[in-house]
Amino acid sequence: MEASAYIDEARDPLIIAEGWVKDGREVALATVVETWGSAPRPVGSHLVIDAEGNFQGSVSGGCVEGAVVTEAIDVIETGKAKMLEFGVADETAWRVGLSCGGRIKVYVERLDS
Amino acid sequence: MDIKILEKLNAERRARRAAIVVTDMDEGGARLVRQGDPVDGELATAVARVLRTGKSELVQVEGRTLFLNAHLPNPRLVVIGAVHISQALAPMARIAGYPVEIIDPRSAFATPERFPEIMLHAEWPQDVLERQPLDSYTALAAVTHDPKVDDMPLKAALDAGCFYIGALGSRKTHARRVERLLAMGATPQQIERIHSPIGIDIGAASPAEIAVAVLAEVVRAFRSRGLEAKEAAA
Numbered sequence: 001m002e003a004s005a006y007i008d009e010a011r012d013p014l015i016i017a018e019g020w021v022k023d024g025r026e027v028a029l030a031t032v033v034e035t036w037g038s039a040p041r042p043v044g045s046h047l048v049i050d051a052e053g054n055f056q057g058s059v060s061g062g063c064v065e066g067a068v069v070t071e072a073i074d075v076i077e078t079g080k081a082k083m084l085e086f087g088v089a090d091e092t093a094w095r096v097g098l099s100c101g102g103r104i105k106v107y108v109e110r111l112d113s
Numbered sequence: 114m115d116i117k118i119l120e121k122l123n124a125e126r127r128a129r130r131a132a133i134v135v136t137d138m139d140e141g142g143a144r145l146v147r148q149g150d151p152v153d154g155e156l157a158t159a160v161a162r163v164l165r166t167g168k169s170e171l172v173q174v175e176g177r178t179l180f181l182n183a184h185l186p187n188p189r190l191v192v193i194g195a196v197h198i199s200q201a202l203a204p205m206a207r208i209a210g211y212p213v214e215i216i217d218p219r220s221a222f223a224t225p226e227r228f229p230e231i232m233l234h235a236e237w238p239q240d241v242l243e244r245q246p247l248d249s250y251t252a253l254a255a256v257t258h259d260p261k262v263d264d265m266p267l268k269a270a271l272d273a274g275c276f277y278i279g280a281l282g283s284r285k286t287h288a289r290r291v292e293r294l295l296a297m298g299a300t301p302q303q304i305e306r307i308h309s310p311i312g313i314d315i316g317a318a319s320p321a322e323i324a325v326a327v328l329a330e331v332v333r334a335f336r337s338r339g340l341e342a343k344e345a346a347a
């Protein structure tokens with residue numbers, strides 16, 4: 001496929017994911033499907049992750065990517081999609097959160113070839 | 114998601130065509146809906162809305178939770194004419210999120226000194242548009258005042274269905290332009306889509322003020338696209 005003048009191919013997570021799969025890597029796709037309050041990335045934003053934990057793109061401002069990557073590696077192994085939810089960071093909870101006070105739902109699925 | 118869906122989606126995105134990925138949140142599995150693809154039932158309303166607004170969303174359709182992820186090409190603005198108005202319009206439009214390309218075969222006008230950091234083509238429009246065709250996510254503003262330069266891209270913009278087409282010139286100038294476009298094979302309905310005099314009416318006088326008026330008209334056209342057709346059908 002010829003590179004497009006209209007897409008920043010080096011940084012575009014969906015283009016990168018397609019290339020990873022072509023290279024024989026196992027890949028998961030994470031997508032923001034719902035947000036409440038102030039959320040750093042809009043609905044539809046993507047993070048792509050491979051089985052080694054390499055990732056590109058974003059689903060937040062860096063707040064929850066670590067947790068999404070961990071879950072994504074599990075999704076790659078099992079092939080079973082997951083819905084993750086992240087809310088306000090709470091010091092009493094072990095879960096990572098969003099310091100901006102919003103909540104987001106992230107759908108994580110495996111890319112099947 | 115099947116990799117084939119992603120491959121098809123990326124092909125659409127590379128070609129600057131709109132597409133939606135519809136994912137079943139309960140059962141998994143996705144399908145690609147391209148602009149113009151037939152869609153049945155309740156989903157059709159949601160698809161049309163998402164294509165218009167560009168906002169991805171979760172929807173309930175016939176008892177299923179579906180995620181519609183909109184992949185719309187970025188809007189862009191092609192300006193025919195490297196003139197004084199364009200010098201103000203290009204940076205303003207870029208800030209507003211409409212990347213600008215300027216085409217003007219007169220190399221004395223199309224210089225990097227006059228247009229720092231703007232994509233410039235010191236060529237005839239037909240040569241540039243052959244390489245980079247216009248599309249429905251492109252706005253075109255023709256501001257050279259010269260029929261030799263403006264007419265061809267205006268006709269091309271009508272044929273490509275650009276979401277905005279504007280042409281600088283008085284009513285008298287435009288009347289003569291309409292005659293020429295008719296002779297080139299444009300239909301009267303097509304020609305009605307051309308905004309001329311160009312720009313919303315804010316009493317703009319200076320080149321920079323005219324640029325503000327043009328940019329406002331471009332934004333209005335982009336945010337209301339699809340509504341014209343709906344109103345005409347109603």
